[in-house]
Amino acid sequence: MDNDKTAVLLMRENPANPIDPYRMIELRGLANAVGYRVLQEIKQRRERDHRFQIGRGKIEEALSCHPKKLIFYNPLSPTQVFNIRSEFPAQVLDRFNLILEIFASRASTREAKLQVELARLSYDAPQVRSELALKKRGEQPGFRGAGAYEQSMYHDIRGRMAKIRGELKEVEAMGEGRRKRRRELGFDLIALAGYTNAGKSTLLNTLTGSVVNAQDQPFTTLSPTTRALEINGRRTMLTDTVGFIDDLPHFLIKAFQSTLSEIAQADLVLLVADLSDPLELLRRKLVASHKALWDCQVTAPMITVLNKMDRLDEFDARMRFDQIKDLAPNPVMVSAHSSQGQESLKECIYQHLPPLKEYQIRLPYTSRSFGVLSRLYGTAELLDVSYEDELVLSLQGRAEDVARLSKAAEDERAK
Numbered sequence: 001m002d003n004d005k006t007a008v009l010l011m012r013e014n015p016a017n018p019i020d021p022y023r024m025i026e027l028r029g030l031a032n033a034v035g036y037r038v039l040q041e042i043k044q045r046r047e048r049d050h051r052f053q054i055g056r057g058k059i060e061e062a063l064s065c066h067p068k069k070l071i072f073y074n075p076l077s078p079t080q081v082f083n084i085r086s087e088f089p090a091q092v093l094d095r096f097n098l099i100l101e102i103f104a105s106r107a108s109t110r111e112a113k114l115q116v117e118l119a120r121l122s123y124d125a126p127q128v129r130s131e132l133a134l135k136k137r138g139e140q141p142g143f144r145g146a147g148a149y150e151q152s153m154y155h156d157i158r159g160r161m162a163k164i165r166g167e168l169k170e171v172e173a174m175g176e177g178r179r180k181r182r183r184e185l186g187f188d189l190i191a192l193a194g195y196t197n198a199g200k201s202t203l204l205n206t207l208t209g210s211v212v213n214a215q216d217q218p219f220t221t222l223s224p225t226t227r228a229l230e231i232n233g234r235r236t237m238l239t240d241t242v243g244f245i246d247d248l249p250h251f252l253i254k255a256f257q258s259t260l261s262e263i264a265q266a267d268l269v270l271l272v273a274d275l276s277d278p279l280e281l282l283r284r285k286l287v288a289s290h291k292a293l294w295d296c297q298v299t300a301p302m303i304t305v306l307n308k309m310d311r312l313d314e315f316d317a318r319m320r321f322d323q324i325k326d327l328a329p330n331p332v333m334v335s336a337h338s339s340q341g342q343e344s345l346k347e348c349i350y351q352h353l354p355p356l357k358e359y360q361i362r363l364p365y366t367s368r369s370f371g372v373l374s375r376l377y378g379t380a381e382l383l384d385v386s387y388e389d390e391l392v393l394s395l396q397g398r399a400e401d402v403a404r405l406s407k408a409a410e411d412e413r414a415k
């Protein structure tokens, strides 16, 4: 941990907005994930200073520890950030800023870097605009030529955002092309989704024998990783994705659109949850995950993978399983560590893959028909061949492959 990275956590509590212990634990986890050493936690009850979110005295108390950053538990408005920064020259962060910092430190691919930059700019743009408005209104003393710099900065930000959006659209189109090719090669596409740290990457590793990075910290995975997985003869591609977190602003989800398409366009979604979380937290994370999946416009069937069952005794695991059933479609308990429950999971995946259809195609006895035949292998199972005035093939395959092969056969017969 970087010794220079110190912070004080500041929280304001009033009867209408009590401190949420889980949110607090999560905030500490987020601070740790970017390497902040928390020097002190300062709580203010009831009173509230609208200019600073928390009383001036509390900010002065926090600054007496000489932290590099002040981390606010309560969300800060752009005006509050502006006010605190102009009176106290300290770096100010709230939960959302921390999430952005983690994303920035983890982004390694070009796609992830663009996504993080877009999220950062989407966050900065309204701040710059409100600083501009404040200066123009002359509310802040001591500014000359009010807002000219911010005006051009705001303009630059908008321009850069448009450029990144264009580049990300290209990345998304490439992803779409890749998914189309994989489907044509006979793969069903499965996406791993769920709250951050639930064990998605570990599950990918166990199911496919891979070594994707998995760690006990939020947002280890930012960019999707895909591995092949065969289940009872069905060929699938399993994709690991970025984790969800409660209360993500809409623009952050939008920035990660190209990554989240892997979930939106999958044939089956495995929603992974940590069964060993306290019950209330588990329910909240499931609700947050369903909300995120709804935002991604997922229409595919879903299996709820209740992971980390090795951390619970059988009675406890079964009790929780029963208590969250309403939030867990097609639940299966597993341990990505010990391989408990993995056969049941594979069976459940197999049952929920796009159904296979039986059909017949007729081909003339021409050499080009063999081209159609060769496309058949890998995408459909040949059940029977009969040699009549034409070649009659009985096949079993997925509806979209059936449609494609039938069309190719029809074209061949029409020639």
Ligand SMILES: Nc1nc2c(ncn2[C@@H]2O[C@H](COP(=O)(O)OP(=O)(O)OP(=O)(O)O)[C@@H](O)[C@H]2O)c(=O)[nH]1
Binding pocket: 195, 196, 197, 198, 199, 200, 201, 202, 203, 213, 214, 215, 216, 217, 218, 219, 220, 221, 222, 242, 243, 244, 307, 308, 309, 310, 311, 334, 335, 336, 337, 338
């Ligand atoms: N005991 C136990 N620990 C697990 C299990 N699965 C994952 N873990 C641990 O949980 C932590 C998070 O695992 P990851 O696989 O990185 O979780 P993730 O959902 O991919 O997390 P992000 O990519 O950060 O969103 C790691 O420390 C894993 O070793 C499990 O079945 N049992």
Ligand SMILES: [Mg+2]
Binding pocket: 200, 201, 202, 213, 214, 220, 221, 240
């Ligand atoms: Mg991961």
